[in-house]
Amino acid sequence: MSATLAKGINSFKDVIDAPIASFFSSCVHCGLCAEACLFYTETGDAKYTPIHKLEPLRRVWQQEYTLLGKLGKALGLSKPITDEELAEWEPLVYDSCTMCGRCAMVCPVGNDLTYMIRKMREGMSASGHAPADLVGATTRAVNLGSPMGIKWPAVLAQIKHVQDETGIEVPVEKSGVDYLVLMSSMEIINFPEYLSALSRIFKQAGVSWTLAQDAFEATNSGIQIGASDLAREIVSRIVIAAERLKVKCVISPECGHAFTALRWEGPNLMGKAYTFDVKHILEVLDELRSAGKLKTNGKDKRPLTYHDPCQIARRGGVIEQPRHILGDIAADFREMPDAGKMNWCCGGGGGVSANSRAEPLRLEVFKHKKGQIEATGVKTLVTACANCRIVMEESLEHYHMKVEVIGLTELLAEYLVEDKAL
Amino acid sequence: MNHLDLLTFARGTALNWALVIFVLGITLRLFEIFGLGRKADLAKPRSNSCGNGWRTMFTRSLPPEGMLKREPVTYIAGYIFHVGLLAVIFLFAPHIEFFRSFFGFGWASLPSALVDALVVASILALGVLLAHRLNNPVKRMLSGFGDYLAWAATLLPLLTGYMAYHHLMFEYTLMLALHIFSVELLLVLLPFTKLFHTFSVFISRWYNGDIFGRKGVAS
Numbered sequence: 001m002s003a004t005l006a007k008g009i010n011s012f013k014d015v016i017d018a019p020i021a022s023f024f025s026s027c028v029h030c031g032l033c034a035e036a037c038l039f040y041t042e043t044g045d046a047k048y049t050p051i052h053k054l055e056p057l058r059r060v061w062q063q064e065y066t067l068l069g070k071l072g073k074a075l076g077l078s079k080p081i082t083d084e085e086l087a088e089w090e091p092l093v094y095d096s097c098t099m100c101g102r103c104a105m106v107c108p109v110g111n112d113l114t115y116m117i118r119k120m121r122e123g124m125s126a127s128g129h130a131p132a133d134l135v136g137a138t139t140r141a142v143n144l145g146s147p148m149g150i151k152w153p154a155v156l157a158q159i160k161h162v163q164d165e166t167g168i169e170v171p172v173e174k175s176g177v178d179y180l181v182l183m184s185s186m187e188i189i190n191f192p193e194y195l196s197a198l199s200r201i202f203k204q205a206g207v208s209w210t211l212a213q214d215a216f217e218a219t220n221s222g223i224q225i226g227a228s229d230l231a232r233e234i235v236s237r238i239v240i241a242a243e244r245l246k247v248k249c250v251i252s253p254e255c256g257h258a259f260t261a262l263r264w265e266g267p268n269l270m271g272k273a274y275t276f277d278v279k280h281i282l283e284v285l286d287e288l289r290s291a292g293k294l295k296t297n298g299k300d301k302r303p304l305t306y307h308d309p310c311q312i313a314r315r316g317g318v319i320e321q322p323r324h325i326l327g328d329i330a331a332d333f334r335e336m337p338d339a340g341k342m343n344w345c346c347g348g349g350g351g352v353s354a355n356s357r358a359e360p361l362r363l364e365v366f367k368h369k370k371g372q373i374e375a376t377g378v379k380t381l382v383t384a385c386a387n388c389r390i391v392m393e394e395s396l397e398h399y400h401m402k403v404e405v406i407g408l409t410e411l412l413a414e415y416l417v418e419d420k421a422l
Numbered sequence: 423m424n425h426l427d428l429l430t431f432a433r434g435t436a437l438n439w440a441l442v443i444f445v446l447g448i449t450l451r452l453f454e455i456f457g458l459g460r461k462a463d464l465a466k467p468r469s470n471s472c473g474n475g476w477r478t479m480f481t482r483s484l485p486p487e488g489m490l491k492r493e494p495v496t497y498i499a500g501y502i503f504h505v506g507l508l509a510v511i512f513l514f515a516p517h518i519e520f521f522r523s524f525f526g527f528g529w530a531s532l533p534s535a536l537v538d539a540l541v542v543a544s545i546l547a548l549g550v551l552l553a554h555r556l557n558n559p560v561k562r563m564l565s566g567f568g569d570y571l572a573w574a575a576t577l578l579p580l581l582t583g584y585m586a587y588h589h590l591m592f593e594y595t596l597m598l599a600l601h602i603f604s605v606e607l608l609l610v611l612l613p614f615t616k617l618f619h620t621f622s623v624f625i626s627r628w629y630n631g632d633i634f635g636r637k638g639v640a641s
């Protein structure tokens with residue numbers, strides 16, 4: 001699909017709905033959203049004010065959907081949107097927004113700025129103003145099945161490795177089971193611990209599950225870049241596999257944006273409600289725990305804290321579950337300030353970590369998380385998103401901090417009571 | 423035209439026209455918003471209740487965790503101004519008399535001395551907010567002609583009302599006429615400037631609460 005300015009503007013017009021019109025109508029230019037955004041608080045640069053990132057979209061709304069704006073346009077008084085302007089806005093819309101949703105919790109008139117950024121990216125990508133790295137990742141996801149270009153043989157190699165290590169069979173293409181398990185690219189490449197932890201936990205809990213050969217990857221870069229057609233293509237693979245295997249529930253991995261893509265955007269992209277549930281792995285683990293199917297033994301003595309991935313907590317509603325689990329297995333659990341629904345982003349969500357141009361800025365805004373971690377005094381940081389994890393590992397290294405980052409599922413597996421007779 | 427004629431005009435023809443523009447303007451703006459529609463959300467919500475939106479409509483009036491400390495000026499001056507303005511409009515005895523003549527019923531008023539103090543506080547708060555808007559790099563960047571116009575249009579009724587009440591500057595009848603004109607200016611501008619948030623804030627907050635509520639988060 002060739003991208004042009006006209007397509008971009010049409011797409012801006014398409015995405016503007018009643019909520020967006022009410023948001024732009026309500027904005028009082030108070031600037032409070034800036035105070036919520038780590039890109040502003042850590043740099044002090046006013047251009048990172050969330051509502052400012054939406055300026056081209058606002059003008060399209062004003063010129064197309066308000067009487068005064070239409071009048072101004074007819075009289076030639078309004079400033080048209082140009083390619084140069086969109087090029088200038090590209091780093092604001094992509095590099096300096098992780099779609100963390102913090103600003104949307106703070107705006108006094110209730111503007112969901114994150115909802116608007118997500119929509120604005122549709123027009124940005126349609127007009128050819130999406131970052132090259134994200135375009136590449138999305139093309140790979142559509143053509144190869146994974147944004148990082150991972151193919152099934154790589155997963156198979158990991159399965160074999162996990163089976164050798166745990167002695168537990170990893171089910172593949174099993175029909176009629178309860179759960180279809182997905183992974184993120186990061187987990188397949190960097191964190192094989194996840195699959196191994198899951199095999200052990202599910203075996204103990206007596207859960208029936210499977211992997212699918214054509215739908216193993218949950219990451220959806222189509223959403224991050226703002227190309228709904230591609231995002232739909234990526235989600236549809238999972239939907240088709242879940243329906244073919246007749247599973248009751250699809251488990252979204254330790255990845256924040258994958259959860260948003262699959263859980264909240266997926267049905268809307270497909271144009272129909274799912275016939276199965278979608279749960280984040282932490283929800284499933286907490287359910288098993290409440291049902292008494294998950295027994296742990298002992299507690300981790302290390303002081304540790306939990307980083308809420310934005311899309312899991314604030315934009316996903318999974319806040320209590322990790323705390324229940326940590327309550328069972330951590331002896332010295334310390335909360336960071338603003339933990340839970342007001343957490344601060346790691347700096348790498350919403351496609352920022354996949355965008356190499358944004359790296360210096362991402363490292364700079366990590367200063368907030370850095371300060372928070374230091375305030376707790378821990379050397380162990382637990383999280384539930386492989387992307388947060390890799391971003392934080394890199395950033396911690398950049399700042400020469402000796403803090404270990406671990407996934408919660410994997411930590412839980414360490415304290416699992418395993419009945420070898422099963 | 424003597425002062426009394428001017429006052430009669432302000433209270434009669436001018437007020438009628440201002441109200442017509444106000445009501446039509448608000449209606450138009452509401453149509454502009456709701457006319458755009460909203461696609462049904464097909465994702466299974468964690469909580470599907472319009473109560474999420476209603477709750478946020480109220481809860482968003484309070485500063486979220488940590489924000490009061492980050493931006494005390496905006497919050498404190500903002501509260502003083504909004505509370506003062508609303509109290510003055512709706513709880514000042516002469517205003518209630520006006521509403522009574524208009525709607526046929528009235529309600530209890532605040533003592534005039536208190537209203538007087540609230541007016542002064544609101545005017546001071548507006549002054550602080552303007553200074554902050556000019557000084558704070560974020561606010562300055564976001565502000566344009568419309569913001570300063572809205573600021574002035576809000577200040578004028580407070581100022582003229584205060585001067586009329588205290589018989590300052592002009593003769594009382596003239597000052598009262600000017601006060602009423604300033605209110606009419608505010609009514610005419612309201613639908614077409616950011617002052618429209620007076621109405622749209624309930625819509626945007628509702629959507630915010632609904633979007634977050636579906637995901638299981640109280641916003």
Ligand code: SF4
Nearest residue numbers: 027028030031033107
């Ligand atoms: S916080 Fe809300 S009202 Fe204030 S400038 Fe940002 S978007 Fe506008």
Ligand code: SF4
Nearest residue numbers: 037097098100101103
């Ligand atoms: S969603 Fe997060 S990163 Fe994006 S503008 Fe809002 S606060 Fe900043």
